[in-house]
Amino acid sequence: MARISAASDKDGDLTRLGAAIRARRKSLMLSQEALADAAQIDRAHMGKIERGERNVTFLNVVRIAKALSCKPSEIAIDAGM
Numbered sequence: 851m852a853r854i855s856a857a858s859d860k861d862g863d864l865t866r867l868g869a870a871i872r873a874r875r876k877s878l879m880l881s882q883e884a885l886a887d888a889a890q891i892d893r894a895h896m897g898k899i900e901r902g903e904r905n906v907t908f909l910n911v912v913r914i915a916k917a918l919s920c921k922p923s924e925i926a927i928d929a930g931m
Contacts, residue, residue: 863931865902867911870928872900874918888917 859865875885886896891910898904899914906914908922915922 859902859905862902863929864905866929866931867906867925868900868902870925871914871918873928874920874925875900878918880918885914885917889913 871885875882880888882896882900883893886893889896889910890913891899895904899906899910911922911925915925918925
């Protein structure tokens with residue numbers, strides 16, 4: 851089975867997901883560090899998620915959504931998924 855990496859994301863799904871997370875974070879006037887802390891994710895890793903450089907796990911999407919007071923599906927919809 852082939853592994854999906856950020857480098858193989860030819861459709862830009864990870865980039866769109868990261869942009870959706872960043873947009874929600876900014877609309878709540880949260881710093882990246884504050885979101886990372888609330889989601890219990892390393893701040894550097896959060897930056898890579900927002901830039902679409904990491905294939906974020908579903909559990910991390912759930913943590914991020916909780917920290918943003920929304921459902922994971924709302925982030926996916928914002929990302930056009």
